[in-house]
Amino acid sequence: MPRGATSSAIPLQERSDEELARSARAGAASAFEALVARFEPRLMAFFRSRGVDRPAAEDLFQETVLQMWRRFDHYDTTRPLAPWLFTIAARLMIKTRMRRQREEARERIVGARATPRADNPSPVDDIAGSDASLWRLASEVLSPESHTALWLRYAEDMAPQHIAAVLGKRPGAVRVLLHRARRTLAEALTHCQAPAPREGAAS
């Protein structure tokens, strides 16, 4: 196990993700902190792109960091770090979403939530203020899986084989998924650009 093999002479900022991960695994707290700081904007953007509001995105980010810390021994240092980390993030997001759906269903059954709460805007509303209308549309018309694939491809510039690792699919399936996602989004976009745009009419 090439633990702690990186040269400590190289400043943390200049080390690759994988080198930092190796050092962090060997117990270097500063390397771990550098990694967290490096991935923070990317992970937050990933969560936000899926319409997660800011406080919830921060919770997810914290949970991702915790899982990364706990599971470092499962990380294969010969492979890129980002797909591994985004796998954790994507799974956490799915888990959180499912939990929220269960809670909402329970609330509906109990009747505690007859009308939508004004303090809990829909995911689409939450990123509506940002300058990312295309991602807003994507969160409306694409499945979570397609959305994740698209984000990893265009925001993270991840290769299909790495996206496949994140989604637990084969690279070929990911290419098809990406192709369909692009086509769906393009079609939705043409609908939106029609003379009388309607809200949420893109499905």
Next chain:
Amino acid sequence: MTSTRSLIADLEGRLAEEAERLVEPADPARVARAIDAAHSASMGFEREPRGRWRAALPLLAAASLLLAVGFLVMMHSRPGPAAQPSPAADPVEQFVNAFDGVHTPDRLVAPLDGVQRLASLATPSGLATGAQAFWSDGVRLAEHLPIAQPIRLLRDAAAALRRAETSQPPVDPTPAPTGA
């Protein structure tokens, strides 16, 4: 179709561009909070979890071996049917034996584990016999014992026995007249 293709080509550029805009500047406070949360939530796993477990493996192996040996010794030290034929192997007898001395206040603590274990194994008749052994002082002391369930069972069994005994018709103490 052609327009869709050109739209898709345009889309790819826009997706990357808009994704960049969604990426906000790093927030050091958020980073610090996440790191603190990770450290505080993973106490005991701070560094090299695999190394730690690896280091603990010999200890775990030794503990398992000791347990196995202890179990074997215990099994061999138990009176087998051949060594001590009928009464000692009887769970009722074991139960009664386990209660020997329990009602002596200075010996209350030691046999508690055995009592608890045996009480859970005992048959109703065993429980009743144990209750007889536990009769007078034991029932009173049982109120102060920390092991609620077996003692409660025992107390109930003792009470039932007492009730049964008091409800029996009194035996005439005078000797029966003999003929002739």
